[in-house]
Amino acid sequence: MTMLEQGTITIHSENIFPIIKKSLYSGHEVFLRELISNAVDAIQKLKMVSRAGEFSGEVAEPEILIAIDKDNKTLSVTDNGIGMTADEVKKYINQVAFSSAEEFIQKYQANGESIIGHFGLGFYSSFMVAQKVEIDTLSYQKDAQAVHWTCDGSPNFTLEDSPRTQQGTTVTLTLQEEELEYLEPARIRQLIKTYCDFMPVPIKLDGEVLNKQKAIWRQSPRDLKTEDYLEFYRYLYPYQEDPLLWVHLNTDYPFQINGILFFPKMRPDVDVTKGQIKLFCSQVFVSDHCEEIMPRFLLPMRGVIDSPDIPLNVSRSALQVDRTVRKIADFVAKKVGDRLNELYKENRSEYITCWQDIATFVKYGVMNDDKFKKQVEDIIIYRTTYQGEPETKPADTPTVEVQGQEGDPWQEVTTKPAQKDQQGRTYTTIKEYLERNKDRHENRVFYCSDEATQATYVELHKNQGLEVLFMTDTFIDSHFISFLERELNNVQFSRVDADLDKTLIDENKAAEIVDSTTNKTRSELIKEIFEKALNKPEITIRTEALKSDDPQGTPPAMVLLPEFFRRLREMNALMQQQIAQFPKEHTLVVNTSHPLIQNLVSLSQSSIIQGEGQSPNAELANMICHHVYDLALISQKAFDAEAMKTFVERSNQVLTRLTSK
Numbered sequence: 083m084t085m086l087e088q089g090t091i092t093i094h095s096e097n098i099f100p101i102i103k104k105s106l107y108s109g110h111e112v113f114l115r116e117l118i119s120n121a122v123d124a125i126q127k128l129k130m131v132s133r134a135g136e137f138s139g140e141v142a143e144p145e146i147l148i149a150i151d152k153d154n155k156t157l158s159v160t161d162n163g164i165g166m167t168a169d170e171v172k173k174y175i176n177q178v179a180f181s182s183a184e185e186f187i188q189k190y191q192a193n194g195e196s197i198i199g200h201f202g203l204g205f206y207s208s209f210m211v212a213q214k215v216e217i218d219t220l221s222y223q224k225d226a227q228a229v230h231w232t233c234d235g236s237p238n239f240t241l242e243d244s245p246r247t248q249q250g251t252t253v254t255l256t257l258q259e260e261e262l263e264y265l266e267p268a269r270i271r272q273l274i275k276t277y278c279d280f281m282p283v284p285i286k287l288d289g290e291v292l293n294k295q296k297a298i299w300r301q302s303p304r305d306l307k308t309e310d311y312l313e314f315y316r317y318l319y320p321y322q323e324d325p326l327l328w329v330h331l332n333t334d335y336p337f338q339i340n341g342i343l344f345f346p347k348m349r350p351d352v353d354v355t356k357g358q359i360k361l362f363c364s365q366v367f368v369s370d371h372c373e374e375i376m377p378r379f380l381l382p383m384r385g386v387i388d389s390p391d392i393p394l395n396v397s398r399s400a401l402q403v404d405r406t407v408r409k410i411a412d413f414v415a416k417k418v419g420d421r422l423n424e425l426y427k428e429n430r431s432e433y434i435t436c437w438q439d440i441a442t443f444v445k446y447g448v449m450n451d452d453k454f455k456k457q458v459e460d461i462i463i464y465r466t467t468y469q470g471e472p473e474t475k476p477a478d479t480p481t482v483e484v485q486g487q488e489g490d491p492w493q494e495v496t497t498k499p500a501q502k503d504q505q506g507r508t509y510t511t512i513k514e515y516l517e518r519n520k521d522r523h524e525n526r527v528f529y530c531s532d533e534a535t536q537a538t539y540v541e542l543h544k545n546q547g548l549e550v551l552f553m554t555d556t557f558i559d560s561h562f563i564s565f566l567e568r569e570l571n572n573v574q575f576s577r578v579d580a581d582l583d584k585t586l587i588d589e590n591k592a593a594e595i596v597d598s599t600t601n602k603t604r605s606e607l608i609k610e611i612f613e614k615a616l617n618k619p620e621i622t623i624r625t626e627a628l629k630s631d632d633p634q635g636t637p638p639a640m641v642l643l644p645e646f647f648r649r650l651r652e653m654n655a656l657m658q659q660q661i662a663q664f665p666k667e668h669t670l671v672v673n674t675s676h677p678l679i680q681n682l683v684s685l686s687q688s689s690i691i692q693g694e695g696q697s698p699n700a701e702l703a704n705m706i707c708h709h710v711y712d713l714a715l716i717s718q719k720a721f722d723a724e725a726m727k728t729f730v731e732r733s734n735q736v737l738t739r740l741t742s743k
């Protein structure tokens with residue numbers, strides 16, 4: 083192939099200039115952020131040259147002054163930084179996209195100070211709001227001549243000598259008619275607060291310092307106390323409850339990232355899909371939407387991330403695919419995982435206190451991020467009915483302390499970290515649960531998803547020594563249970579009201595014959611009584627003698643919802659965005675050991691003697707069957723308005739009947 087020509091693409095500044103002015107940044111207001119960033123850079127650069135011994139003069143107390151002149155419609159920003167010579171203005175200002183940063187950093191090796199600007203574009207954002215921009219500047223260099231640069235928004239500029247005697251730079255914008263809002267001090271204050279609050283130089287308007295300056299995330303965690311973190315959190319999120327836990331990010335390699343992430347107290351009104359972390363670039367606020375940068379499961383966290391390595395001038399959707407951004411997201415997730423592990427190992431009781439607030443997003447993270455899962459899977463904890471091992475020495479052990487040997491059981495108990503929360507409730511991991519219960523019910527986990535409605539069932543399990551885990555987070559736990567079942571091969575989760583474990587049933591009592599004429603067992607008789615009274619074919623009546631030292635302590639009847647069918651219903655309901663209704667088809671377990679049920683058998687039998695039909699005892703027995711069933715439903719909160727009305731009416735009738743004897 084013959085090459086016809088080789089060359090450089092030419093850009094006509096007349097055409098490109100309007101595009102830069104209009105489309106460089108999405109919001110006009112960022113021009114102020116850009117000008118102030120340049121001013122901060124100029125001040126930092128002066129410090130650097132001074133340190134390098136290249137500036138013999140006195141470095142004045144750094145400051146940035148904003149001045150508003152309503153009559154002339156001008157807004158100006160003055161710094162006492164490095165200034166520019168005529169040559170520098172020609173080089174850095176007249177050439178768009180030419181920044182001095184690289185050269186500067188290479189020459190002076192930034193030491194603590196970081197330079198914000200990098201692209202050589204920021205300054206031109208002032209044309210988004212100004213019809214004319216002027217620069218008046220005097221360089222720090224010996225015998226420098228001050229210069230004045232003017233540009234009216236066309237690609238033409240003028241550069242002339244200036245009478246300025248003060249070292250530094252003033253940029254003056256004559257605002258366009260439609261941008262006069264930037265002449266309002268309140269608007270300027272608000273912009274400084276938003277974008278420049280943590281910049282390390284005081285920014286003044288009418289003598290008043292507008293910014294906080296202290297960016298504690300740039301400090302070493304070693305120099306910060308708990309109160310510093312809390313004060314910072316309160317500053318960022320006023321009127322919110324204090325956070326329980328935070329992670330201080332502080333790294334230079336492979337990318338630079340600083341920040342503090344707080345785990346907020348979880349409240350039902352927190353929108354977990356909306357990021358609340360503020361994104362900074364070298365202490366300059368960029369955005370409070372960092373959805374593209376943070377792993378989704380960490381979105382509910384709050385705080386600050388500051389990184390000069392996040393490309394800020396590209397579109398936000400491009401951010402999601404940016405490799406550095408993805409690496410930063412992984413890094414943040416890893417740091418969060420590390421912090422949780424550290425707390426779990428070093429301060430278990432604090433971990434447990436925090437758990438309620440962090441559980442949701444830890445679980446969400448585990449389900450969505452494989453690396454995070456590997457990091458934290460062993461520190462996911464559940465509240466349990468297990469009371470833990472004794473924490474104090476048993477009474478019969480000698481009071482004199484003997485040096486424990488390895489493997490000494492007493493030593494192991496006492497050195498085990500605390501597993502209880504402040505209310506004395508015990509927590510466990512799933513591995514500990516499975517290990518502890520493997521002889522009684524291998525690979526089976528009993529759980530409770532709602533303490534109020536499943537209280538009876540939990541009690542029943544507890545009394546028989548079956549350990550129940552509380553997985554009561556409606557938002558995440560049902561998904562998490564399915565996830566765990568997939569992860570932990572062969573392990574099955576059964577809700578306490580799904581079925582009755584054989585350990586809960588007294589098998590011997592079932593076959594006891596109580597009706598000599600018909601040879602029916604008590605169980606058969608009770609089943610018949612209930613089937614007849616309720617007359618609901620969709621309900622399966624099952625009779626069991628529930629084990630207990632005190633039969634009064636067990637319920638006379640309870641409703642069971644088989645695990646598989648219940649989950650299926652819940653899933654269907656979820657897909658149709660409805661709340662799962664209580665299923666019509668369910669099992670009613672009648673407890674044949676309960677005195678009430680035994681009395682019911684006697685009552686029913688006496689009614690037969692009295693003769694069937696409308697005998698008063700038959701009627702009462704019938705009412706009691708309904709009542710027992712209703713009580714079982716009530717404890718599952720499975721009543722609608724109509725059922726509640728019937729229940730109250732019947733309660734009154736039963737009581738009237740009983741008191742009339």
Ligand SMILES: Nc1ncnc2c1ncn2[C@@H]1O[C@H](COP(=O)(O)OP(=O)(O)OP(=O)(O)O)[C@@H](O)[C@H]1O
Pocket residue numbers: 116119120121124161163164165166174175179180181182183198199200201202203204205206251
């Ligand atoms: N107040 C100032 N004092 C001294 N030099 C300045 C000042 N403002 C701008 N400059 C010079 O002009 C150059 C270009 O500025 P500009 O804001 O366009 O880009 P930048 O700050 O380098 O990068 P960015 O586009 O990321 O803001 C700067 O690199 C700096 O050398």
